[in-house]
Amino acid sequence: xxxxxxxxxxxxxxxxxxxxxxxxxxxxxxxxxxxxxxxxxxxxxxxxxxxxxxxxxxxxxxxxxxxxxxxxxxxxxxxxxxxxxxxxxxxxxxxxxxxxxxxxxxxxxxxxxxxxxxxxxxxxxxxxxxxxxxxxxxxxxx
Numbered sequence: 001x002x003x004x005x006x007x008x009x010x011x012x013x014x015x016x017x018x019x020x021x022x023x024x025x026x027x028x029x030x031x032x033x034x035x036x037x038x039x040x041x042x043x044x045x046x047x048x049x050x051x052x053x054x055x056x057x058x059x060x061x062x063x064x065x066x067x068x069x070x071x072x073x074x075x076x077x078x079x080x081x082x083x084x085x086x087x088x089x090x091x092x093x094x095x096x097x098x099x100x101x102x103x104x105x106x107x108x109x110x111x112x113x114x115x116x117x118x119x120x121x122x123x124x125x126x127x128x129x130x131x132x133x134x135x136x137x138x139x140x141x142x
Contacts, residue, residue, distance in 0.1 A: 054126065060094040061122040061133035068102050069120055069137050077141045082116060084108045092122075100124045114141035 022030075068089065075082055084106050092100040103121050110117040116139045123132040 054131075056096065057094075057098055057124060057126060057131070058133055060096070060098065061100060061124060061131070062135070064092055064094075064100055064102060065120045065122045065133055065135045068104065068122075069118070069135060072104070072118060072120075073137065073139060077116070077139065082106055082118070082139065084116075098124055098126070111138065115139065 072081060081087055086103060086105050089102040092102060094100065101123050103123070105119045105121075107117045107119075109115060117136065118139060119134060119136045121132050121134045123130060125131070
């Protein structure tokens, strides 16, 4: 066997087939496969963080809508915030720094006499994309 195709180990000459280890090609392929896997995991992690962020913002929006509904339901039936039409409250900022806008539409005598249907929508923008959460309720003249 030529010397370039064999490795000396003590007095025994081993052929390349007997040598244990990985070839350079095998190592490169293993690194490539590992890298593709890591890139996939990193992308999934990024999407999970985005999803968590959106979920937190949506929860904040629903909480703001519920707070506004509780405030409006405690007002007198003839209060200006409960007159028919569209009303807006701006400048609502959450603890995380997200800015929200609450808009509510009041309709008189719906679904019946001496009732007002109020549709509350809280909107916000995240990375240039608008989102909103809506809740409706009925206020009855007491």
